[in-house]
Amino acid sequence: MxxxxxxxxxxxxxxxxxxxxxxxxxxxTSTLDALWVLYDRVLRIDPSHPDAEDRDRFILSKGxxxxxxxxxxxxxxxxxxxxxxxxxxxxxxxxxxxxxTLVPGVEASTGSLGHGLVMAVGVAQALRAKGLSEQRVVxxxxxxxxxxxxxxxxITLAPNLGLANLTLLVVDNHSSSFEPASWxxxxxxxGWQVHEADxxxxxxxxxxxxxxxxxxxxxxxDVPAGEW
Amino acid sequence: MTTxxxxxxxxxxxxxxxxxxxxxxVDDPRVAIVLAEISTQLFGAGRRHDPLRVVNVxxxxxxxxxxxxGFAMEGFHPIAHSLAPFMAERPxxxxxxxxxxxxxxxxxxxxxxxxxxxxxxxxxxxxxxVAAMLAIPRMQVxxxxxxxxxxxxxxxxxxxxxxxxxxxxxxxxxxxHVVSPGRLEVVRRGRGATVLAFGxxxxxxxxxxxxxxxxxxxxxxxxxxxxxxxxxxxxDRPHVIAVEPWYEGTVxxxxxxxxxxxxxxxxxxxxxxxxxHDYGTWQQIDxxxxxxxxxxxxRLELIA
Numbered sequence: 304m305x306x307x308x309x310x311x312x313x314x315x316x317x318x319x320x321x322x323x324x325x326x327x328x329x330x331x332t333s334t335l336d337a338l339w340v341l342y343d344r345v346l347r348i349d350p351s352h353p354d355a356e357d358r359d360r361f362i363l364s365k366g367x368x369x370x371x372x373x374x375x376x377x378x379x380x381x382x383x384x385x386x387x388x389x390x391x392x393x394x395x396x397x398x399x400x401x402x403x404t405l406v407p408g409v410e411a412s413t414g415s416l417g418h419g420l421v422m423a424v425g426v427a428q429a430l431r432a433k434g435l436s437e438q439r440v441v442x443x444x445x446x447x448x449x450x451x452x453x454x455x456x457x458i459t460l461a462p463n464l465g466l467a468n469l470t471l472l473v474v475d476n477h478s479s480s481f482e483p484a485s486w487x488x489x490x491x492x493x494g495w496q497v498h499e500a501d502x503x504x505x506x507x508x509x510x511x512x513x514x515x516x517x518x519x520x521x522x523x524x525d526v527p528a529g530e531w
Numbered sequence: 532m533t534t535x536x537x538x539x540x541x542x543x544x545x546x547x548x549x550x551x552x553x554x555x556x557v558d559d560p561r562v563a564i565v566l567a568e569i570s571t572q573l574f575g576a577g578r579r580h581d582p583l584r585v586v587n588v589x590x591x592x593x594x595x596x597x598x599x600x601g602f603a604m605e606g607f608h609p610i611a612h613s614l615a616p617f618m619a620e621r622p623x624x625x626x627x628x629x630x631x632x633x634x635x636x637x638x639x640x641x642x643x644x645x646x647x648x649x650x651x652x653x654x655x656x657x658x659x660x661v662a663a664m665l666a667i668p669r670m671q672v673x674x675x676x677x678x679x680x681x682x683x684x685x686x687x688x689x690x691x692x693x694x695x696x697x698x699x700x701x702x703x704x705x706x707x708h709v710v711s712p713g714r715l716e717v718v719r720r721g722r723g724a725t726v727l728a729f730g731x732x733x734x735x736x737x738x739x740x741x742x743x744x745x746x747x748x749x750x751x752x753x754x755x756x757x758x759x760x761x762x763x764x765x766x767d768r769p770h771v772i773a774v775e776p777w778y779e780g781t782v783x784x785x786x787x788x789x790x791x792x793x794x795x796x797x798x799x800x801x802x803x804x805x806x807x808h809d810y811g812t813w814q815q816i817d818x819x820x821x822x823x824x825x826x827x828x829x830r831l832e833l834i835a
Binding site for chain 1: 563599625629634
């Protein structure tokens with residue numbers, strides 16, 4: 304049985320096949336460990352049925368640096384690993400921001416910042432309206448993406464709708480020009496349950512995602528600058 | 532017979548929208564209504580029917596559209612609504628990307644296009660709403676001229692998988708017409724120019740053209756536009772005069788796509804491209820801008 308280290312090494316090898324987006328390299332690598340934990344230990348998504356009604360939903364809100372997500376999806380056989388060789392190429396399916404109409408397993412077409420969290424609120428509410436109480440929605444935002452005001456509309460709304468099925472993963476790679484005050488203080492004040500974790504500690508991240516909660520959950524994956 | 536008078540004539544377009552949306556909510560479990568405070572008082576029955584499918588996001592129009600997109604991603608037919616500037620302009624990128632680019636469908640109902648709420652000032656005006664919506668591929672743009680037409684256009688499009696902007700207004704025509712997306716109607720036939728009235732401009736256009744030997748046609752569908760229908764009525768050397776309730780010339784590309792292959796001439800009677808720094812009522816602003824029946828008549832006497 305492959306260890307976590309073996310599997311992550313394979314994902315990193317897949318990421319190395321997708322070249323050309325060096326400006327977003329840190330954006331991608333800083334999300335790798337949290338994404339791997341999600342797809343290996345938390346989310347229930349059948350790669351052979353990526354649109355199944357009873358799946359969990361994951362949205363890469365920031366869109367930037369999607370190579371880690373692409374590599375994890377490929378490693379899990381959502382699509383052939385060879386697609387990574389055509390990353391950003393004309394005729395390829397994997398752009399430097401993901402297109403839901405092209406890529407199995409990509410729930411939302413993102414890249415313009417500040418859209419995914421809002422849509423995730425709608426998805427979470429829609430799941431409730433459909434009576435799907437066991438499914439969860441996880442959305443990844445970057446710390447700099449949270450400069451966008453639309454996110455704070457959604458951060459205000461989600462606790463008021465009682466969306467305990469929604470998890471916001473903040474990958475804080477310290478790329479924002481503005482270092483925030485404590486995430487726990489800021490997001491907790493809006494009514495979210497906040498769990499800050501080491502962004503490279505797989506077990507700590509898993510524990511954070513699986514923490515019991517009756518309010519929308521935030522998992523802050525801290526990735527210090529330079530340790531992407 | 533294409534026109535009727537009925538009990539719905541007394542309803543405003545906004546009330547017609549709300550009652551139709553509520554009926555759809557009750558009849559179709561895949562309908563969801565997303566609001567941003569505006570008109571929430573009209574959806575009490577809908578909330579009582581299913582509070583999970585009637586969501587008020589607060590004063591947050593980007594979120595209104597984004598949440599609607601989330602519903603659409605889950606297979607729902609969302610209906611969102613606000614005043615026209617806050618429906619079509621403020622959340623423009625969410626309409627463009629979350630719905631247009633992502634290939635989703637939804638209904639977006641703007642109330643009070645142009646300067647319907649004249650006394651509120653230009654922060655609440657939107658004469659550019661239709662031009663903005665036409666810039667989004669896949670977006671359907673409909674402009675009913677009567678409350679009953681709001682209902683029929685909503686029912687025709689709410690579940691067709693495309694995003695649809697429906698522009699309602701305080702001004703209404705005297706009579707309802709039987710309308711459908713992608714279709715225009717000849718209301719009066721003449722030998723001269725073709726005067727094409729959009730949405731709530733029809734009644735005043737009919738008054739303005741009394742005694743003139745022109746054809747008057749009525750359009751409630753800007754996208755899809757009935758190009759074949761227009762081509763069929765304009766003759767070999769068309770002279771088309773569009774009477775528009777939004778910035779003049781907004782429909783120019785639709786007309787030229789339809790009859791650009793002919794030696795056609797075009798005139799546009801609509802809202803001048805400037806901000807209105809005045810208050811009062813929409814009727815007073817119409818008169819100032821030459822968009823009441825008398826003003827349209829004066830223009831037509833120069834160009835028809």
